[in-house]
Amino acid sequence: DAGITQxxxxxxxxxxxxxxxxxxxxxxxxxxxxxxxxxxxxxxxxHYSYGVKDTDKGEVSDGYSVSRSKTxxxxxxxxxxTSSQTSVYFCAISESGQGMYNEQFFGPGTRxxxx
Amino acid sequence: AQKVTQAQTEIxxxxxxxxxxxxxxxxxxxxxxxxxxxxxxxGELVFLIRRNxxxxxxxxxGRYSWNFQKSTSSFNFTITASQVVDSAVYFCALxxxxxxxxxxxxxFGKGTKLSVIP
Numbered sequence: 001d002a003g004i005t006q007x008x009x010x011x012x013x014x015x016x017x018x019x020x021x022x023x024x025x026x027x028x029x030x031x032x033x034x035x036x037x038x039x040x041x042x043x044x045x046x047h048y049s050y051g052v053k054d055t056d057k058g059e060v061s062d063g064y065s066v067s068r069s070k071t072x073x074x075x076x077x078x079x080x081x082t083s084s085q086t087s088v089y090f091c092a093i094s095e096s097g098q099g100m101y102n103e104q105f106f107g108p109g110t111r112x113x114x115x
Numbered sequence: 116a117q118k119v120t121q122a123q124t125e126i127x128x129x130x131x132x133x134x135x136x137x138x139x140x141x142x143x144x145x146x147x148x149x150x151x152x153x154x155x156x157x158g159e160l161v162f163l164i165r166r167n168x169x170x171x172x173x174x175x176x177g178r179y180s181w182n183f184q185k186s187t188s189s190f191n192f193t194i195t196a197s198q199v200v201d202s203a204v205y206f207c208a209l210x211x212x213x214x215x216x217x218x219x220x221x222x223f224g225k226g227t228k229l230s231v232i233p
Contacts, residue, residue, distance in 0.1 A: 033221075042206060042223035043160075058220055090160060092221075102148060102210060104221060106160035 003027050004107035006091050012113045019078040021110050023091030025071075032074040033058075033092040033104060034066060036085075043090065049074055050097055081114045088112070117142045119209050121224035128197050129232050136192040136227045138207030144168075149183065149190045150208040150221065160206075166190065197231045204228045 003026030013019050023032060033048040035058075045058030047066040055066050063085060065077045078085055088111050092104040118141040128134045140149065151163040164174065166183050174181045178195045194201050204226045 040225060042225040043221075044223070045220045048220070088158070092160075103150060103162050103165045105162060106152075108159050 004091060004093055004105060006089075006107040006110045008110060009108065010111045012115065013081050014115050015082055016080050019081050019112065019114075021076045021089055021091075021112070023074045023076070023107055025074075025093045027093060027095075027105075028071060029093040029095045030071075031094045031097050031104075032068065033094075034064075034074065034076045035090045035092065036060065036087040037090060037109075038087050046076065046089075078112075081112075083114050086112060086114045117144075117147075117209050117211050117222045119207050119222050119224035121205075121207055121227050123227045124225070125228045125230070127230045127232060130199060131196050133193060133195050134197050134229065134231075136194075136205050136207075136229065138190045138192065138224060140188050140190065140207070140209045142188075142209060142211055144211045146211075148210040150210070151181065151190075151192050152206045152208065152223075153203045154206065154226070155203040163192075194229075197229075199231050199233055202229060202231045 005024045007022045031050055034046040035043040036046055037043045044060045046060055046064050047055055047058055049055045049068040052068055067075045088109050090109050091107040094102050094104045096102045120139045147168045149166045153161045153163055164181055171183050180193045182191045206226045207224045208221045210221050
């Protein structure tokens with residue numbers, strides 16, 4: 001199993017509060033991703049990183065920011081959480097962005113509830 | 116824009132039956148990658164297979180097999196002699212090869228929930 005951990009695993013917070021989710025990998029993979037999973041939508045990409053300090057937006061990036069100061073850590077921040085951001089958040093890693101070894105491996109997920 | 120359609124929302128089969136999960140995709144690229152992931156009730160996402168657009172050979176891994184047909188833009192997944200442990204949500208996903216913002220994005224289908232009844 002790929003060495004990917006997410007913290008916290010569960011969080012309940014209130015509307016308007018900032019929230020930071022952490023993804024940590026021990027595989028030294030270059031690419032890291034944040035997805036959200038919602039019923040009826042499958043998984044949708046929020047942001048991704050293709051190297052330290054190199055990030056880009058995905059399909060549903062509004063309301064989220066990310067940072068990657070070290071290869072092993074990718075942080076997802078909700079600046080001011082809203083109820084629409086209640087979801088399960090998955091981090092993923094891949095060795096390559098395209099071509100060989102581009103399959104993504106997922107962390108265990110973080111269940112976030114915004115009241 | 117790329118799109119993945121899994122028309123079967125939920126499927127129920129009796130143990131030992133064979134079952135096929137359908138996946139149809141849309142892409143403008145000639146080079147792309149297709150994936151299947153399994154999400155058991157425990158919630159984690161497990162990578163099953165990756166296939167690139169140049170390789171149309173079918174693949175078999177134990178009770179699992181995959182049928183890739185570019186002519187119909189389909190990448191179907193068959194489980195032979197299903198078992199209760201196969202109960203899960205299965206996702207098909209597509210990654211295009213063009214470079215640019217979001218180019219490493221996996222586009223997922225909405226998933227098919229498979230229930231295998233003892």
